[in-house]
Every structure is written in C-alpha cells, then in structure tokens.
Amino acid sequence: MNQDKMETPAAPARWTWPGLGLLQGLAVSGKNFVQSFYKKERMTTVQYPEERAPISPNFRNFPFLCYDGDDPKAGLRCTACTICEKECPPQCIYIVLDRDENGKSLKRPKVFDIDISVCMNCGICAEVCPFDSIYMDGEYELSTDDRFGGLMLGLDRLSKSADYHMKLRPEQATEVMERRKAEEEKKAAAAAAKAAKAKADQEAKEKAAAEAGASGEKGDEA
Amino acid sequence: MMLAAIQTDESLWSLEWLPRLPQRLVEMLLHKLGASEWFVDFGGLLAAAVTVVAVFLGAFALLSLIERKTLARVQNRIGPNRAGWFGILQPVADGIKMLTKEDIVPARAEKLLHLLAPILIGLPAILALGVIPYGREWTPVSLDLGLLFFFSIGALTEVSVFMAGWASGSKFPMLGAMRAISQMVSYELPLLLSALGVVMVTGSLSLPEIVARQEGYHLGFLPAWNLLTPWGLVGGLVFFIAALAESNRSPFDLPEGESEIVAGHMTEYSGFKYALFFMGEYLGLFAISGLGITLFLGGWQAPLPGLEFVPSWIWFFGKLALVIFLFLWIRATFPRLRIDQLMRFAWLCLIPMALLTLPAAAIWHFTGRGFLSWVVTVPLLMIPWGILTVIFNKRLAPATRTYRFADS
8 A cells, every 4th residue: 555556647538439327328218118027037026915026935023932843732842841932132022821729730821922013023032942833924914003912922922833844944944844754753753662662561560470370370389 | 150161161160270269259259249350369379278288287287197198117116106096197196286386485585586487487488489380270379470479478587586596595596596596697698500401491580480491301201300400410419419408407407406406596486486486387398399399390291292192280299299208208318417517518519500500501501402412411411520529529428447555
C-alpha cells in the first residue's frame, strides 16, 4: 500500500459511439418487456391467494406436536418431560403433566400451550426433544383478530399427524420413522427374548422341581 | 325534418367524420330549433370541446393503467390485475380512492392559491389540446396562429406549478417548484427553437396547414414527413428530449424526484387535488406529444401510400400511442439526471443543436429540397454534433475508478 499508488491519474475514458449506451439500455428493457409475454421462466410472480409457492423443507416457523396413528390423544409422542419448556429461550411453552386419580404420572401432557406471539421460531425445542415429538411447522397463515386466544396454540391446534410431518419434511420424517421402527423392533425383540428367557427359566424350574420330586420318590423307595 | 336531414347527409355517418358527430348533431339541432347563428356556432364548439376533453380524459384513465402494466412487464412482473378483467377497472378504483381520501390543507398554506393551483394545472393542457389537428376533418379549433397559441398557453403550466409550490408553505414543495421552473424555462427554449424550423419551411403557424404540407411520398413510399429531413431529424430529436423535460417525465423528473424532495410541488396535496395534478401532467403529455406528431411525424397523414382509406384520426392516435409508449419505455430504462447535468445538457447541447436547425432549414428551403440540400445540410449538422459529443465525452466521462486499498 504505497502512497504513490493513490495518486494514480484518471485513465482516459474509452471512446464509444455517442448514444450507444442509451440504446443498449433501451435494448435490455425492451427485451425484458417483449420476452415477458412469452417466456414462462421470466414471470416468477405467484398469484398468492389463489396459488402458493411450494415451501422448502428448510422453511420453519412455529412448532407442532407429532402423533402416530389416527388418534391425536392416544398417539401423541409427547411424554410431558418438559425439556422443551425448560430450554425455550423466550419461555413460550407451558406444560402440565397428566396424572391419574392416584397421582401417578400418565406420561402425557394435560396442557401443552405455545404462545406464538412470544415464540421466536428458533427451533431449539425441536432439537432437544428426545421423543421425536416436537417439530417446526411450515404453516404461515396465522394472522388472527384475536390477540390473545388466537395466538395461544393449545393441544388441539398443535397436534398434527406423522403423515403431515412426512408431507412437510419427507427426509427428516423418513429418518425419524425408520429410527423409531428400528427401536420398536429392538424393544420387541428384547421383550421376546425376555419372555423366552422367562419361559425357559420357568421350564427349567419345573424340570428341576420334577427331578427333585422324582429323586425324593427314589429316596423313599430306597 | 331533422331525421331526414341526418339520414341524407352521408358524410355524417362516415368514419372520417365520426369524432365530429356530436358537434354537427348539436349544430343541426340548434339550427332546427331556430337559434341565432352565433348560438349555433357556440353550441357546436362546446360539443367539440366536450368531445376532446372526454377522449383525452378516457385516454388518461387508460394510460394510468397501461403505464403501470408496461413498467411491470419491463420488470418481469404482471402489474395490476385484480380490479376487473386484466385490471381494466383499476383507474376506476384509483379514482374512488382519490375521491374518498381526506383533503388536507397545511396550516401555513395560502389557502386560496393552494386551492387554485390544482384547478389551473390542467387548464393549459386542455386549451392546448383544442388546437391540434387530429384528423383531416377534425381540428376542434383551427387557429391561424395555432403554434403560437400552443406555446403561450403551455407556458401557463409553470405558473400553476409555482403557485402550488409557493402556496403549500413548506420547504419541499418550494424546492420542487424552483427546480420545475428552472427546468421548464430551460427546456422551453430548445422546444421553441426546434419547432421554428418547421415554421420556416412551412411558412405558416397554422397547425392544420403544417400537417397538410407534409402530404405525399418521396420515391413512392417514404412519407414526406419533416422527421425524414436532416434538419427535421435533429429538430425532432431535440423536440422529443425537450418534451420529456417539459412534461416532467423520467429521466427528467427532478421536480418530483421522490428520493430527494418527496413529491416536489405536489408534496402538500392529497386526495383529489393530487389526482388533478396527475391528470394535468398526463394531459400535458398528450398535448406535447400531439404537437410533436403534428410538427414532425406528419400529423394524421398515413405512413405508407395506399393506407389512406383508414380514417385519418386513427393514424394520429396510432402515432400518439407509439410516442407515448416510447415515453414509457424511456421511463422504464433510464435513471434520473442530476440538476447540473440537466441544465448543462439543455444549454450546451440542445440549444446549439436546435439553433443549427434554423440555418439548415433555410438552406434546405433555398437549395430546392433535393439532393443538393442533403449534401449541404447533413455536414452542417453532423460536424457540430460530432464536436459537441467529443467535448462532452472528454469533460463528462467519469474517470476510471481506482481503489485505494483493494488493489495491490
């Protein structure tokens, strides 16, 4: 960075035909005008209320709760562990655990509220959820004339099926589904093994008892 | 009796005479009613004036939509398409919106002038539209000094612009009005000078006469329009550029440059007063384009031989549409000039070139308007133009940009 270089005199302007730049400019805008009538790829406008642009799988705004099967209540993956509630930076999640009459946990939420007027769409809740339950939604038409109730989403509005998740983000949903399936199979296999072992134990016990009985008889004979 | 007269007069129903139908019907009616001579004339003129105003107000409404559509297309957008079929009702929607808006008058405004300015702004344009020959049979008011009338009436626009700027009583309108005045005065000169060549060659200030003298074809197919002569080409270009500036169109829209001075002299106007300014601007655009067509593009003359069967006023409006599209195209393309560039361009480039068209037109006339005239006038105009461009390129071309820290 020497000082001399800063003093570089202005280079002589390149000579062009006078008015050529103006004509080039007119040609560019004229081309845009003419081609807009027959080139589909030039007109990128989507007529919004009638049509909608497809949203990217990376698009996210407010969270939703995923459930398996057809029943939003029985199939809900959420166990009301409240990890998301604790991690949420603006603290917009409110969870109450559902209990039976004896006070025993039912491992499901009685209340699950998200205040989307507070939510900042960070996606931390979806990242920390160990039960594959909470994901970021793609819905963006949430305006309402009810400032308080309309922006407080309860379980009824938050619960969405696994099929919806599959439609919204196929890649993520497939990965989750396969992992869950594998886990379930593993669990089933473990349960089966456990049952088989219990059965074997039982049989062995019975056999031993039978043998003991037989020897006792023998002893009696002896 | 009257019905019979209407049915027997064949020219009444020809397309050529269509735009004058209201005028002639009113005249006939008044005549049958036994009105005195001057009252018949008065009624007919009133009907003719109403025809012109109705035609150009309709054209204004259409243009406000077409302008938005064209700009949108150049930017690869669709433009207004919600109100009616292809947005055809958009001007109506705009009108309703403007009418229902609150009319705000600033506390420090000169109330009377503030009210008067938007009313007066459309007046010169409407008066000027009255003297333009739209067709062979359709010149609303045929004046012997039509051109003089046009320019002297056109100068009134500046008064109402300044009235608006002064009466608003705030800074931006005042600045905008000052800019508008300096721009309009500067560009009035080349506008007048470039029109003068036509007057010299025609020998008349009457606009129908100027059009009539552009009749016929060179070599059997080239129309004998003033634009297709050396002095006419230069004069036409100067006239076009000056007309852009006179009507405050982009790239000379400094008086209302919204990035700098909000909306210039219209800043303190809202609702229908603003709409009136808008209308005045567009009517002025029509008027000056119409004059340019009359002077240089042969007015209502057909562009090719054998096309005279089409009614002449259709040719006029076809040319008007083309010129207006050129205005829109330019608006969609070029950025706004700086005020010093604007002034320098008017005084150092347009006025010398416009002045040169005068000797060129004289030589053209006295050397017989033939081959010899071309040989003499083309160099007369080309050489100064070349010198001017060389000078301008040297002085105004920006230096090559050197970066202090990014290079080396």
